[in-house]
Amino acid sequence: MKPSPTYLDYAATTPVDPDAARAMSECLTSEGDFGNPSSTHLYGRAAAARIAQARAQVAALVGADAREIVFTSGATESNNLAILGAARNSAGGGRHLISARTEHKSVLDPFRRLEKEGFSVSWLTPAGGGRIDPQAFAAALRPDTVLAALMYANNETGVIEDVAAIGALCRERGVAFHCDCAQAVGKVPLALHDLPIDFAAFTAHKLYGPKGIGALYVREGARGLLQPLIYGGGQERNLRPGTLATHQIVGFGVACEVAARELPVEGPRIERLRKRLWQQLEALGGTHLNGGAAPRVPGILNVSFEGVHGEALVGALSGLAISTGSACSSESPEPSYVLRALGRNTQLAQSSLRFSLGRPTGESDVDRAAAEVAEALTRLRALSPARAPEADEVAAPLVSGEAGGPGADTWVRFHLLIAGDIVKEARFQAFACPHTMQVAAWLCGALRGRRRQGLIPGTPDAWAQEHHVPPEKLGRLLVVEDALRACLTHWSEALEYGDR
Numbered sequence: 001m002k003p004s005p006t007y008l009d010y011a012a013t014t015p016v017d018p019d020a021a022r023a024m025s026e027c028l029t030s031e032g033d034f035g036n037p038s039s040t041h042l043y044g045r046a047a048a049a050r051i052a053q054a055r056a057q058v059a060a061l062v063g064a065d066a067r068e069i070v071f072t073s074g075a076t077e078s079n080n081l082a083i084l085g086a087a088r089n090s091a092g093g094g095r096h097l098i099s100a101r102t103e104h105k106s107v108l109d110p111f112r113r114l115e116k117e118g119f120s121v122s123w124l125t126p127a128g129g130g131r132i133d134p135q136a137f138a139a140a141l142r143p144d145t146v147l148a149a150l151m152y153a154n155n156e157t158g159v160i161e162d163v164a165a166i167g168a169l170c171r172e173r174g175v176a177f178h179c180d181c182a183q184a185v186g187k188v189p190l191a192l193h194d195l196p197i198d199f200a201a202f203t204a205h206k207l208y209g210p211k212g213i214g215a216l217y218v219r220e221g222a223r224g225l226l227q228p229l230i231y232g233g234g235q236e237r238n239l240r241p242g243t244l245a246t247h248q249i250v251g252f253g254v255a256c257e258v259a260a261r262e263l264p265v266e267g268p269r270i271e272r273l274r275k276r277l278w279q280q281l282e283a284l285g286g287t288h289l290n291g292g293a294a295p296r297v298p299g300i301l302n303v304s305f306e307g308v309h310g311e312a313l314v315g316a317l318s319g320l321a322i323s324t325g326s327a328c329s330s331e332s333p334e335p336s337y338v339l340r341a342l343g344r345n346t347q348l349a350q351s352s353l354r355f356s357l358g359r360p361t362g363e364s365d366v367d368r369a370a371a372e373v374a375e376a377l378t379r380l381r382a383l384s385p386a387r388a389p390e391a392d393e394v395a396a397p398l399v400s401g402e403a404g405g406p407g408a409d410t411w412v413r414f415h416l417l418i419a420g421d422i423v424k425e426a427r428f429q430a431f432a433c434p435h436t437m438q439v440a441a442w443l444c445g446a447l448r449g450r451r452r453q454g455l456i457p458g459t460p461d462a463w464a465q466e467h468h469v470p471p472e473k474l475g476r477l478l479v480v481e482d483a484l485r486a487c488l489t490h491w492s493e494a495l496e497y498g499d500r
């Protein structure tokens with residue numbers, strides 16, 4: 001049996017801490033605290049007491065008061081509640097909002113929704129160092145600005161923003177300030193009472209709690225700035241009505257208590273592991289650390305690899321469970337905006353991997369990951385040779401043609417060794433997803449023996465059918481066809497100008 005892949009995707013989600021799981025299981029069955037926490041009888045009061053304890057545990061981890069914690073279904077809902085709730089509530093006072101293009105989707109999308117409702121949003125991009133510049137933020141503030149949102153730590157790069165400086169600018173101008181803390185809670189010490197933050201979003205499943213539960217911190221005094229998204233029984237100070245999910249909340253609470261206890265030791269330990277991993281990856285050559293100039297959370301390492309496509313790399317790393325910054329899919333065809341904003345070109349943004357380390361990670365996991373990447377890189381870089389065939393390596397004249405261009409999402413170059421009017425041998429170099437590589441490799445075989453007239457065997461449509469390429473990737477095969485067309489053009493020119 002193959003060993004299970006090494007899990008290095010703790011920024012996507014974490015397993016539930018065993019103590020948290022045990023506490024959750026005590027709130028489900030008839031022997032446990034299953035009562036409705038809103039009921040006034042003994043069963044209800046037992047559940048309510050569990051929730052009160054959990055609320056205190058969550059508040060303690062982030063340096064807040066228990067009454068400032070509003071339980072939600074997770075950070076997505078918390079971000080929506082803060083952004084939609086504060087903007088809609090203050091629409092009379094102004095319709096200008098500020099956020100950043102590097103935010104999580106659950107922040108970007110509510111702001112886009114508000115744009116449709118008539119708000120205008122200033123979208124900031126990070127400065128060279130990788131963080132949003134407080135001066136650029138100050139310049140974006142307007143008299144009619146009512147709300148700004150900036151994340152504490154970025155989920156792709158781990159970069160920590162200067163929320164103290166930016167929150168202070170907001171407070172000076174009476175602008176509400178929301179901070180998505182999903183990647184920071186339990187990873188770095190957080191004292192919300194010491195920060196000029198009005199609302200902050202958390203989620204349990206990024207810190208060894210269960211999925212489907214999170215919280216919004218609503219600073220005492222900022223409650224009036226919000227309107228709810230849903231209406232019902234009045235729970236959570238009317239901001240998030242509905243029967244509280246006792247077992248989820250209890251699991252979240254225990255996870256926060258464990259995190260608070262372990263943070264002083266775990267933070268430095270994980271940071272050492274991250275540095276160990278980067279040292280080994282850096283030694284491979286052609287590797288770039290993304291966000292390296294800025295302060296970062298300990299557990300996230302985002303690296304771009306020259307000359308290989310991220311999708312090909314993830315595909316080759318069968319022993320590792322990690323994320324690529326840019327999935328080659330119809331779902332997200334764009335390379336990571338976060339990495340583009342850090343100044344990476346499309347190819348480097350496309351070829352990035354996010355390694356995220358967690359509590360169960362040890363030195364052997366990190367070393368295994370580095371070894372696996374080294375092996376895959378060597379294999380893939382050999383498949384896609386960075387150099388063209390040498391002139392003296394080939395007796396026959398050489399015709400080359402390329403399309404897509406360095407820095408683009410897909411780049412292909414063919415080299416045809418020709419004898420008279422016939423292709424003797426064909427080779428290719430490419431920066432492309434595995435489907436495109438496969439078609440280019442197949443074409444090299446198919447080109448052998450073909451004449452100049454009718455060089456191109458079939459159409460991209462037919463190649464896609466033959467090789468089961470998904471329709472949304474057809475555009476990449478057009479680049480392949482263009483590279484062959486460029487070969488044809490150069491071949492004709494060579495004949496015309498008597499390159500004999």
Ligand SMILES: *Cc1c(COP(=O)(O)O)cnc(C)c1O
Pocket residue numbers: 011073074075076077104106151153154155180181182183202203204205206212213214
């Ligand atoms: C995971 C994450 C979210 C979404 O949290 P859910 O609880 O899964 O909805 C929001 N923001 C950031 C930065 C995240 O990493």
